[in-house]
Amino acid sequence: MAGPNLSAAVFVIAGGVLLTAGVLASVREIAPYSIGGVSVAQRFGAVVAGSYGLGESRLSKRLFFADCIEVAGSVFAKAQPALRRDAFEKRCYELARAATSDMPTFSEAWLALATAAATLNDVSEFRAGLVASQRTAPDVRWLAEQRVALAARHIDQLDDAAKAAYRLDITALFDSSGGPEVLARRYLANPREQQLILDIGETVPGSMQQRFLDKVRELKARQVAQ
């Protein structure tokens, strides 16, 4: 009889489709964990090739956008020919736009969007991403550090809202674990940023000022000792 055989075939085929879909979803989910530990060059290449994207979970998405942010700032990415670099940024941009549309409080996605938009000369998305990232995660040190670096690189493109977000991030770094060292490094490496850091430092409590100054002295002493 054709009936039972046909049902069995449909069942098997449906099972095969579900199995394949499950494997694909697992691959997407696992990708950030396996690719995230390899070199910048490999992560860059995987993003450009499209073999590294967003998994289903929030954590896998965070890992992917962390790579969009950190890899973009690497010497490797900056050295690439413009076409290849733009391909990387466009993929991060598209996925970040989709993610922020679905999840408006996803700070890492907003920062990935801002980072990619800055490279692609989309000024309005750059500003919007920076402001939204700060608003949705004002106290996460790693994100504040990345936002400060991004804002400093594109200072001429900041509007009033983005400037305010930038200043809030510097203030947050004064108050965070590890933040004073980040600021001390920027202070020593970037003479033209010194006054801004000092201006904001004058508005924070004395204990935070002291931690910052201690870090500046420590880093300077390390440099002299080398």
Added chain:
Amino acid sequence: MRTLMLGVTLAVAMGGSFSAFAQDVAAVDSNASVPSIEPTVGVCETVSKNPEIADPISGQCVTSTGAYIASLKGLPPATSEQAIADLVVALAPLAQLGGPTCDAYDDEIAAAIRMAASGSTDPEQVASLNEIAQTIDDCAVGETAALIEELPASIN
């Protein structure tokens, strides 16, 4: 049974046809005509071990980089631009070998990177490579190799 085997085979074939972690291949096909960057990187590493001989104007690292860039002439722009990118990626970390203090060796690495930039016809790549060189010149290379660019006078 036969139907079940057919279904399993179909499922395995579909799953196996997808490449899990396909890596990006170079933007251009690698071919034997692209000179290796290893000799140039080796010369620059040798200078790093003997920084007293570093010279940002006519040092061995700068000279070797210039010769490498000259050897790329005649290649398709996409090929030469990728070769230049590969060279700069190899040279930039060498600036940190001597530690955080600035010295003539860092200046020669920066000069070599500028020399490499001069061989590119991609204006965005040229600007980016010069930015990397400037950061090394300014001794602003951080622990994570992220670049810390200079801030204009004021944000007010």
